[in-house]
Amino acid sequence: MGCGTGVIATCAALAGCDRVVAVDVNPQAVVNSQRNASRHGVADRLDSIHSDLFDALDGAERFDVVFWHSNYVLAPDDYRYANVHERAYVDAGYVTHRRYLEQAPRWLTPGGRALLHFSARGDLDELRRIAVECNRQLHIRRSAVFLEGEQEVEHLLIEVATRAGQA
Template sequence: MTAQESPETVAQALRHALVGDDLPDTFTLLGREWDLHRGVFPSTLSAATEVLASIVPYPPGGSFLEIGCGTGVISVTAALHGCASVTALDINERAVANTVANAERHGVGDRVRALHSDMYTALEPVDRFDTIFWNVPWTYVEDDFALSTDLHSAVFDPGYQGQARYIAGAHKHLTDGGRLLLGTADLGDRERLDAIAEEAGVRVEMLRRVRRIEEVRVMEYHLLELHAR
């Protein structure tokens, strides 16, 4: 069964993590120090970023596209793992600047290009990638739920429309044999995700499942691969 949290609980946790002058502007993850800009999803809010950054199969010498780069931890890690080129997109302009800062900080600014983009819109039709990945906002809310701040877009996906667009638009930007990956958690609505994938003619495979003990519960993070049927 999927354990789910109410939007109110999630919004409260978000506020708790973000309100206050004492929010640090750096954090440590994966043995590195990272810049955290205000208004960008903090990559240490849960273990999702750390877990997923550690298990994504980055294409060595290949091209990697990250949707929703946030602070840039996953895009920078892809470059550090030997991807020849990384494109990092986010609907939040502050996340784009944050990713540029972290790519510079870790010496991969020449291989990570970060662009402001609603899903794939900033890409050229010819842009193709060996791997496309998104650590999704897994909290399902109704279609009319207001994304009142950039941070709401980082955790809530009204009607799972974002994930539907992610899956439907990917094939135009994958190389032959390219891989479409999605990072989520047991708090996500897997039944809805499967229905979206089914509609898009895509089969969902669980690549990796990682359990982590967190402050108040055991969380389970899922790395999925989406295969054209």
């Protein structure tokens, strides 16, 4: 999800995933991902699709893994995007994160995993609050601190799970 350059999707294909679907709301990211897949010889296994989250996907699709390195910076609800590129960094009111938490687990094969790459630049408390509203549980599976400029920033790999009995 939100493939951007396509680096993660291409690496997934190179690592042995037999089929990868790379999705982005930015049409240029979709083209970029397809080009990178071709450049690295995995275009036969990687489909790039222009879509607002899962909207343009075939409803019968199911995935072993859904992963989004998200635009985790929270902007005010009424924030107006100057261009689609800003959607790479900023999510107004976490509207897209809410939809991802609701929808991602529904696209999984049995035993599949929905994952979110989030960071301390985001608002984890707000994400947790939204998860409760959506009947989702957030499990931090991995964390690591990286130097970004002069700042140390914690990055998190979060698994999004359904609560027992919830779809």
